[in-house]
Amino acid sequence: MGLSKDLNYAYYPGCAAKQIQKEADWSARAIAEELGISLHDMPKATCCGAGNLQEHDPAAGLAVNARIFSQAEEMGMDIATICNTCLQTFSYANQRFKNEPELLADINEVLTAAGIRPYEGTIDVKHLAWVLVDDLGLDKVKQKVQNPLSGMKVAPFYGCHALRPFEVFAGRGGERPLYLDQLIQAIGGEVVDYQGKDKCCGFHVMLAGEEDFLSMSGGHALNAKNEGADVMVSPCTLCDMAMGAYQAKAEKKMGKKIGLPEMSISQLVGASLGLGKDRLGTDRLHQDPTAVFKKYGVEL
Amino acid sequence: MAEEKKTTTAKKAVPKKTAAKKTTAKKAPAKKVAAKTTETKTVKKKAAAKTVTFRVKRGERWQEYDVAYDASTTVLSGLEQIKGDQDGSLTFRRSCRASICGSCGMKINDRSRLACKTKIKDMIEGMDHRNYQGRDVISIAPQGNQPVIKDLVVDITQLFNKVEAEEPYIKEGPERVEAKDKTAYEQVNAVSNCIMCGLCYSDCTELEVNDNFHGPAALAKAFRFVADPREGQKTDRLKKLSEKGGIWDCVRCGMCVDACPKGVAPMEAIGKLRHRAIEAGITNNRGAKHAIVFKDDIRNGGLLNEPMMLIKTTGLFGAIEQIPNALHLAKKGKVPSFFPEKIEGLDEVKRMFKVLEETELDVETKVLDEGPGAG
Ligand code: SF4
Ligand code: SF4
Ligand code: FES
Numbered sequence: 001m002g003l004s005k006d007l008n009y010a011y012y013p014g015c016a017a018k019q020i021q022k023e024a025d026w027s028a029r030a031i032a033e034e035l036g037i038s039l040h041d042m043p044k045a046t047c048c049g050a051g052n053l054q055e056h057d058p059a060a061g062l063a064v065n066a067r068i069f070s071q072a073e074e075m076g077m078d079i080a081t082i083c084n085t086c087l088q089t090f091s092y093a094n095q096r097f098k099n100e101p102e103l104l105a106d107i108n109e110v111l112t113a114a115g116i117r118p119y120e121g122t123i124d125v126k127h128l129a130w131v132l133v134d135d136l137g138l139d140k141v142k143q144k145v146q147n148p149l150s151g152m153k154v155a156p157f158y159g160c161h162a163l164r165p166f167e168v169f170a171g172r173g174g175e176r177p178l179y180l181d182q183l184i185q186a187i188g189g190e191v192v193d194y195q196g197k198d199k200c201c202g203f204h205v206m207l208a209g210e211e212d213f214l215s216m217s218g219g220h221a222l223n224a225k226n227e228g229a230d231v232m233v234s235p236c237t238l239c240d241m242a243m244g245a246y247q248a249k250a251e252k253k254m255g256k257k258i259g260l261p262e263m264s265i266s267q268l269v270g271a272s273l274g275l276g277k278d279r280l281g282t283d284r285l286h287q288d289p290t291a292v293f294k295k296y297g298v299e300l
Numbered sequence: 301m302a303e304e305k306k307t308t309t310a311k312k313a314v315p316k317k318t319a320a321k322k323t324t325a326k327k328a329p330a331k332k333v334a335a336k337t338t339e340t341k342t343v344k345k346k347a348a349a350k351t352v353t354f355r356v357k358r359g360e361r362w363q364e365y366d367v368a369y370d371a372s373t374t375v376l377s378g379l380e381q382i383k384g385d386q387d388g389s390l391t392f393r394r395s396c397r398a399s400i401c402g403s404c405g406m407k408i409n410d411r412s413r414l415a416c417k418t419k420i421k422d423m424i425e426g427m428d429h430r431n432y433q434g435r436d437v438i439s440i441a442p443q444g445n446q447p448v449i450k451d452l453v454v455d456i457t458q459l460f461n462k463v464e465a466e467e468p469y470i471k472e473g474p475e476r477v478e479a480k481d482k483t484a485y486e487q488v489n490a491v492s493n494c495i496m497c498g499l500c501y502s503d504c505t506e507l508e509v510n511d512n513f514h515g516p517a518a519l520a521k522a523f524r525f526v527a528d529p530r531e532g533q534k535t536d537r538l539k540k541l542s543e544k545g546g547i548w549d550c551v552r553c554g555m556c557v558d559a560c561p562k563g564v565a566p567m568e569a570i571g572k573l574r575h576r577a578i579e580a581g582i583t584n585n586r587g588a589k590h591a592i593v594f595k596d597d598i599r600n601g602g603l604l605n606e607p608m609m610l611i612k613t614t615g616l617f618g619a620i621e622q623i624p625n626a627l628h629l630a631k632k633g634k635v636p637s638f639f640p641e642k643i644e645g646l647d648e649v650k651r652m653f654k655v656l657e658e659t660e661l662d663v664e665t666k667v668l669d670e671g672p673g674a675g
Pocket of ligand 2: 493494495496497498499500501516517520559560561562563564565566
């Protein structure tokens with residue numbers, strides 16, 4: 001059932017939010033503070049391995065994850081992250097640890113031999129967006145809204161590493177979860193339905209197959225735009241990068257203008273809470289959302 | 301016009317029956333005892349006579365049919381009702397009706413599913429465990445990523461050719477190992493239940509943008525042979541699989557895992573192939589290079605060093621190609637440092653990697669052989 005009490009979480013932003021997508025980290029911290037959620041840093045946590053370490057060296061992948069889980073366990077908290085790939089990597093490992101005691105014992109032997117506290121298998125791994133919907137509650141979010149989105153058309157992009165395999169996400173994964181839709185509606189937005197909302201942003205072949213990556217990310221953004229979206233949001237720093245920061249490249253490849261501001265769900269929620277662009281880092285977005293926001297009476 | 305007409309006739313067929321039953325129910329109360337029996341019967345029949353609209357993709361157009369269903373009616377029986385009672389021209393594949401032959405794969409409410417395994421009731425009421433939200437009208441379309449022949453029938457040649465291209469048979473060679481016991485097949489068991497239904501192929505997001513990708517079913521099959529102890533040319537297979545279109549083109553979207561009706565989990569098999577390819581030293585490609593970076597970075601500093609990752613993945617020339625991207629990011633102040641901060645407790649991480657190096661640990665998921673005929 002997890003460890004966190006009174007909205008305290010071991011906060012794991014992931015490498016991308018620490019380096020390139022800093023605005024995802026800033027806005028997550030800003031909305032958490034505003035909503036009374038305490039995010040506690042994990043200064044000893046490494047990179048999660050992003051599935052890459054797990055393929056290269058599966059045992060090391062699990063050990064690295066167990067070490068991070070053990071830190072959260074020692075803090076007495078569940079992990080809250082803002083990156084889907086971290087979420088998937090962790091959820092997969094944590095599910096295995098909880099279901100395969102022998103595996104956990106083997107990995108703990110490694111940790112113990114290295115002088116690291118073993119993991120007892122008690123924490124849950126969550127996305128910050130789930131924390132808002134499940135633990136805090138949508139009513140509390142609604143109470144804090146200063147600038148309702150007034151029907152702004154928002155396209156949610158869930159991102160595949162928060163959806164599949166559906167079994168690992170504690171009931172939050174699968175074909176059509178609704179937590180982003182619910183958050184968008186709670187802050188006054190209107191959800192746009194479009195082809196590709198549950199597909200892949202292509203980030204993980206960005207370097208190995210740039211063409212494929214751009215067709216994916218650009219295609220979904222264009223579909224959303226064509227369905228009338230004013231903005232697109234995702235819960236993942238890597239999707240943000242794929243669909244937002246690289247949108248201009250996709251436009252070039254497709255020979256079509258997309259022009260759809262893409263941002264993290266924390267930035268959109270933050271805007272509705274009346275937090276300014278300094279705290280949300282919205283001026284770092286590659287498609288400036290200021291004009292669209294203004295249209296709906298939301299000042300940044 | 302023709303479509304409109306057909307739709308209306310099709311729709312009429314069912315409500316008529318319902319109306320007829322209602323009349324019987326009203327007549328019944330004349331005799332008390334008889335009324336009771338009739339009523340129970342009516343209730344039962346009424347439940348069976350619930351109807352739902354199937355919206356079926358037929359070439360460029362969608363055609364609607366009403367279908368009667370109860371708690372156990374499958375989408376396939378629905379289609380058979382249509383073909384038998386309403387419209388003999390509707391074309392689809394099926395054979396076993398028991399999720400064995402793999403013929404009846406199609407897109408049912410946007411995802412590829414076996415029509416014979418999918419209950420109409422679930423499609424309408426939803427399935428919480430998968431966060432599938434029910435819908436009043438069931439949309440049925442042919443599988444994706446393959447050319448359509450007619451209605452719900454697609455040309456499966458591509459899928460079969462790609463599986464065949466993996467040379468799905470044991471080859472003689474120096475790497476052959478005589479398997480001693482059942483545990484030697486724990487990896488093979490995991491993927492050998494494939495029924496070639498193509499659901500994974502149909503939903504694969506990489507195939508949507510890249511025809512040359514081998515696809516999940518073929519790669520799962522390839523793993524079946526790489527993992528078989530008796531296979532004599534494992535490394536040779538891994539080399540071929542590491543070429544363009546192979547294991548490193550998968551975006552790890554997981555569609556194939558959720559689509560597969562047999563628990564084959566192709567994405568997991570692809571991960572295991574990648575692991576084996578790196579182990580075999582086949583690392584001269586961007587995919588493998590990229591995967592390898594993570595271990596060194598975590599070990600040396602704890603976090604991923606993004607700019608160095610680029611150079612290590614793509615090589616210096618590749619990194620130069622990436623300069624416009626870097627400048628584009630820099631416009632928004634996104635300049636990652638070549639020296640990201642190091643984490644606290646790095647000594648601990650280093651010790652852990654040292655222990656790992658000295659420990660033989662097989663942590664791969666396995667599927668046990670469960671009795672005669674298993675796997
Ligand atoms: S995980 Fe890979 S093989 Fe499976 S559907 Fe996604 S891209 Fe295709
Ligand atoms: S791997 Fe699964 S989904 Fe793909 S063809 Fe085989 S049985 Fe069907
Ligand atoms: S009819 Fe054989 S699998 Fe559905």
